[in-house]
Amino acid sequence: xxxxxxxxxxxxxxxxxxxxxxxxxxxxxxxxxxxxxxxxxxxxxxxxxxxxxxxxxxxxxxxxxxxxxxxxxxxxxxxxxxxxxxxxxxxxxx
Amino acid sequence: xxxxxxxxxxxxxxxxxxxxxxxxxxxxxxxxxxxxxxxxxxxxxxxxxxxxxxxxxxxxxxxxxxxxxxxxxxxxxxxxxxxxxxxxxxxxxxxxxxxxxxxxxxxxxxxxxxxxxxxxxxxxxxxxxxxxxxxxxxxxxxxxxxxxxxxxxxxxxxxxxxxxxxxxxxxxxxxxxxxxxxxxxxxxxxxxxxxxxxxxxxxxxxxxxxxxxxxxxxxxxxxxxxxxxxxxxxxxxxxxxxxxxxxxxxxxxxxxxxxxxxxxxxxxxxxxxxxxxxxxxxxxxxxxxxxxxxxxxxxxxxxxxxxxxxxxxxxxxxxxxxxxxxxxxxxxxxxxxxxxxxxxxxxxxxxxxxxxxxxxxxxxxxxxxxxxxxxxxxxxxxxxxxxxxxxxxxxxxxxxxxxxxxxxxxxxxxxxxxxxxxxxxxxxxxxxxxxxxxxxxxxxxxxxxxxxxxxxxxxxxxxxxxxxxxxxxxxxxxxxxxxxxxxxxxxxxxxxxxxxxxxxxxxxxxxxxxxxxxxxxxxxxxxxxxxxxxxxxxxxxxxxxxxxxxxxxxxxxxxxxxxxxxxxxxx
Numbered sequence: 075x076x077x078x079x080x081x082x083x084x085x086x087x088x089x090x091x092x093x094x095x096x097x098x099x100x101x102x103x104x105x106x107x108x109x110x111x112x113x114x115x116x117x118x119x120x121x122x123x124x125x126x127x128x129x130x131x132x133x134x135x136x137x138x139x140x141x142x143x144x145x146x147x148x149x150x151x152x153x154x155x156x157x158x159x160x161x162x163x164x165x166x167x168x
Numbered sequence: 169x170x171x172x173x174x175x176x177x178x179x180x181x182x183x184x185x186x187x188x189x190x191x192x193x194x195x196x197x198x199x200x201x202x203x204x205x206x207x208x209x210x211x212x213x214x215x216x217x218x219x220x221x222x223x224x225x226x227x228x229x230x231x232x233x234x235x236x237x238x239x240x241x242x243x244x245x246x247x248x249x250x251x252x253x254x255x256x257x258x259x260x261x262x263x264x265x266x267x268x269x270x271x272x273x274x275x276x277x278x279x280x281x282x283x284x285x286x287x288x289x290x291x292x293x294x295x296x297x298x299x300x301x302x303x304x305x306x307x308x309x310x311x312x313x314x315x316x317x318x319x320x321x322x323x324x325x326x327x328x329x330x331x332x333x334x335x336x337x338x339x340x341x342x343x344x345x346x347x348x349x350x351x352x353x354x355x356x357x358x359x360x361x362x363x364x365x366x367x368x369x370x371x372x373x374x375x376x377x378x379x380x381x382x383x384x385x386x387x388x389x390x391x392x393x394x395x396x397x398x399x400x401x402x403x404x405x406x407x408x409x410x411x412x413x414x415x416x417x418x419x420x421x422x423x424x425x426x427x428x429x430x431x432x433x434x435x436x437x438x439x440x441x442x443x444x445x446x447x448x449x450x451x452x453x454x455x456x457x458x459x460x461x462x463x464x465x466x467x468x469x470x471x472x473x474x475x476x477x478x479x480x481x482x483x484x485x486x487x488x489x490x491x492x493x494x495x496x497x498x499x500x501x502x503x504x505x506x507x508x509x510x511x512x513x514x515x516x517x518x519x520x521x522x523x524x525x526x527x528x529x530x531x532x533x534x535x536x537x538x539x540x541x542x543x544x545x546x547x548x549x550x551x552x553x554x555x556x557x558x559x560x561x562x563x564x565x566x567x568x569x570x571x572x573x574x575x576x577x578x579x580x581x582x583x584x585x586x587x588x589x590x591x592x593x594x595x596x597x598x599x600x601x602x603x604x605x606x607x608x609x610x611x612x613x614x615x616x617x618x619x620x621x622x623x624x625x626x627x628x629x630x631x632x633x634x635x636x637x638x639x640x641x642x643x644x645x646x647x648x649x650x651x652x653x654x655x656x657x658x659x660x661x662x663x664x665x666x667x668x669x670x671x672x673x674x675x676x677x678x679x680x681x682x683x684x685x686x687x688x689x690x691x692x693x694x695x696x697x698x699x700x701x702x703x704x705x706x707x708x709x710x711x712x713x714x715x716x717x718x719x720x721x722x723x724x725x726x727x728x729x730x731x732x733x734x735x736x737x738x739x
Contacts, residue, residue: 145488151313
């Protein structure tokens with residue numbers, strides 16, 4: 075599994091429950107864990123409660139692993155799946 | 169002829185009468201009672217007054233602290249000892265912000281906690297109202313989850329979920345912010361509440377098999393365990409694993425107490441102020457079995473050179489910790505007890521390795537025969553913990569005394585050592601002692617503090633007095649910020665900056681002013697009687713021990729160095 079682009083940026087897609095603070099909580103985890111957010115697109119699914127957040131992120135240094143970041147996002151309450159590009163990272167009940 | 173009274177017809181499908189609406193504050197109290205909460209640590213104020221109003225008629229015992237930080241830190245210790253979320257309560261604004269250090273403390277050490285804050289009324293939120301802060305936003309990075317209640321009818325569900333989250337998987341603090349109108353308005357309590365369940369991952373059987381193969385083949389294994397063990401209440405499984413395999417073991421600061429200090433093969437604490445035996449054994453081991461630890465920088469030193477010869481098995485309740493800092497050969501996420509019980513392999517022949525570790529332990533055992541007649545803190549702590557009963561719980565503040573406790577105290581029971589490990593919160597000790605005593609009144613609870621730390625929450629002596637808590641306090645006073653002074657001496661060319669506390673108050677007089685028995689000692693010859701007095705006095709008591717301000721904590725791994733480069737004395 076290697077989704078690293080030539081520029082070092084990587085793409086994550088997060089499926090989550092659209093509760094109060096959910097978006098800020100996720101963006102905060104990404105930045106605090108040592109990644110720069112290059113692009114973000116949030117979309118609410120038709121049901122209105124679920125949403126997806128697509129992120130293009132870049133590690134601040136070589137010691138940062140996007141796989142670990144995906145697991146850290148995945149343990150947030152309300153986060154369902156975290157995909158790394160087309161690769162499946164984590165699946166847990168939302 | 170008797171006349172029978174006809175029974176009333178039973179309508180099975182008759183509608184259940186709707187529950188009577190009650191205030192949100194009442195729903196809060198009922199939710200806490202439903203969770204089995206017995207104690208709440210808090211301090212009232214404007215926005216939380218409706219909840220305090222409802223508390224009067226509840227079964228909950230409120231502990232009135234003298235600063236909200238004390239409430240959060242007491243709740244932290246309560247959570248560690250009971251395994252159930254400690255609860256703290258504060259008003260909006262400064263009340264809420266005063267909780268922040270305690271919430272962060274619980275987050276860094278994965279302690280179950282529910283923090284409840286009052287908030288200004290919904291219509292005032294976002295208007296910079298009196299005592300309004302965005303505590304939800306302030307605490308986002310330091311909570312496991314958080315809520316702002318937007319409708320009083322949500323309260324039962326929010327509280328049930330908050331408690332389940334706080335105690336489940338990797339525990340942590342959960343914040344519930346209550347706008348004042350949410351506690352004043354009424355709503356009906358639901359007839360039933362289904363508490364949500366958050367399971368740990370199921371351990372991977374194939375990974376367990378690979379781990380067993382590594383253990384069977386190891387010639388020089390080390391068991392490295394941390395705070396995840398007490399969090400998961402896995403001490404029994406850990407003790408079983410250690411006894412079954414005879415693998416020598418080391419602990420992180422938070423892991424201390426996981427195995428009794430006098431367990432065969434236990435080499436003590438590892439890391440920056442760890443024992444030389446522990447650090448050298450890790451350096452030489454061929455298999456490192458990490459259980460409930462996270463390769464923290466204070467434990468590993470320079471991580472590139474940590475356990476350089478070892479294959480690694482990493483067992484943790486949190487999948488996100490596995491591979492975060494050190495890539496293991498085998499990673500197993502799941503309940504620690506379940507995993508340890510399935511690690512049934514035994515190394516074929518480690519007798520020579522065990523003997524070598526025992527030699528290291530004996531050769532590098534700390535000396536207790538310091539010259540002079542002054543009080544030598546490591547020796548006093550060792551004697552005190554050895555004289556104390558096995559139900560001893562030690563709570564610490566932060567600094568040199570914290571490391572001396574970790575290095576020299578004897579721990580027997582699980583949850584015997586409550587220390588602020590991740591955040592390093594000066595001021596933890598006394599509130600933690602309060603929380604520990606209320607969580608387990610049968611325990612002998614000793615708080616070891618320093619003259620810097622004790623001043624951070626000294627107001628909680630009033631709480632000890634108010635509830636007549638038999639807390640034993642040993643204050644090691646070197647009239648300095650000792651750990652900072654030590655680092656300035658060793659790493660800043662003795663350029664001492666702002667570490668002098670020689671204008672401290674007379675701590676024994678201060679304690680007596682709070683109504684607490686206290687005495688001062690200066691000489692080693694006074695130590696045995698002081699220990700006797702501390703341990704036999706029924707009520708709260710403070711022993712103020714004045715120690716040598718030049719004393720340092722040894723060994724010490726300098727910053728950015730490998731653990732084997734530890735210093736034993738000043739260069």
